[in-house]
Amino acid sequence: MLAYLNGQFLPRADAAVPVEDRGFVFGDGVYEVWRVVGGRLFETERHLARLSSGLGELRIQAPDLVDPERLTAIADRLLTEDGLLDGEATFYVEVTRGVAPRTHQFPSASISPTVFAMANRFKPAEPLRQSGATCITMPDIRWLRCDIKTIQLLPNVLGKQAAADAGALDVLFVRDGVITETSHANVLAVIDGAIRTHPTNNLILAGITRAVVLEIARDHGIRVDETPFAPSDLSRASEIFLAGTTTDVMPIIRVDDIVIGGGRPGPIATTLFRELRRRLDRLAHERAGRGAATASA
């Protein structure tokens, strides 16, 4: 497998960052993960806009890569050389403040950010989506800028591991009496026929899949209410589902001991997944069309 690191393409096993990289000593950086279908990045612009906004929040000088053409060129090469032009993949980009002697405050403006990218084969969790997954709840102990997609992910790691230990797919974080999101996806409920989900503020990441799914819901005349719901609302929810780049739309049929929707995936999650999958397939098809055109030329 190949990696992109600071302008170079190299075997991933050889890609290394200096021990004084601020990503390694402070977690001082941001990242993005794209879904890739048929060699094409899904929602390129929205992910790039979020990356750019995160870099701005941390006052990290935006590298050249924050440009759709440049980014696509890097992704293309990684996907091509790693044999990922067909089927499903992910594209990961991380940008840290760079390498400098360790001191908390920002180093002089002259250091360059570290830019790392990789592509990986991805396998959607299809059998699980058919049956529906389970979640546990846990206190949300993360910092108060969850809206920035930083590499400060230890509480997410610990939450995901707690879920794995409990035999569940993921954790629903609970802060101030309401459910915020999971370790790496947003969470939505259907209550009284409307979709309820935490509003985009400093307590959650404004997920791209969340935004796409809410668009689809509105297009289908499903009412959307960005008001958070509480663990005590779970028992009256007809559906619970997650939305995320590598989660798509995932029905949740049990949270802790509460069975949701009779223990089966519900109609709204099913519709939203189908429409999201159509968008992904359409994008993959554009690629296939392009490839076919090239092949016949």
Next chain:
Amino acid sequence: MLAYLNGQFLPRADAAVPVEDRGFVFGDGVYEVWRVVGGRLFETERHLARLSSGLGELRIQAPDLVDPERLTAIADRLLTEDGLLDGEATFYVEVTRGVAPRTHQFPSASISPTVFAMANRFKPAEPLRQSGATCITMPDIRWLRCDIKTIQLLPNVLGKQAAADAGALDVLFVRDGVITETSHANVLAVIDGAIRTHPTNNLILAGITRAVVLEIARDHGIRVDETPFAPSDLSRASEIFLAGTTTDVMPIIRVDDIVIGGGRPGPIATTLFRELRRRLDRLAHERAGRGAATASA
């Protein structure tokens, strides 16, 4: 300068970690910083106990290094080869969960943690200590396990930078109406003749220097009350000071617009610094004595 990385000593400029190190992609690790005087680590055991406890909290398999003899041997070689046996230095150790394909939950137990160590020259902030320093206050937006010394340090980085932007030494974090600590030190106040400081719970790091300074205070018959104080208490504090490994005891003479103790370092901070400095000097002297013995042998 030399680095220690996973059992090897190598030029620090050559020391690098794979891009898939979980320290670099998740901030999944802990660290410690020792004060070093005359080639000797200050409070070796207490720092090691905290490191060991942090590794346990994160369920990272403790590496060989969590042993006083092993640690001291690594520090000795770094300090010797970097020419840091005389005067002041710091010794930094970081342990991450190790290298594995990126997925939030823990990788299989068979991966080895990454262990990085370095020593650096250190210069105490003596002129500033004479005059006293200033701080600003800011909301404490960190996660709720500040008791674990992890590399989840971005909010600390942003706080320290905000202080630097304001021409101040550091930031006093305020959570739920009380002052917790600074970006990398504990904070103590003298109110009605007693030292007040936030109790050691999940909201602050249990600083080693904090513990030493409180010991010294009690030995000197100074009353210690581990009850947090509020920003509104600042105006009636006769002294404010910080305590930390690279901070020693630092008098704070202004917080935001509030002048503390008439704008001069107070007697309790001065006494505590003097006694802390004596302990450091005694340790340095032990080394000098040991060195002299060796030289005359």
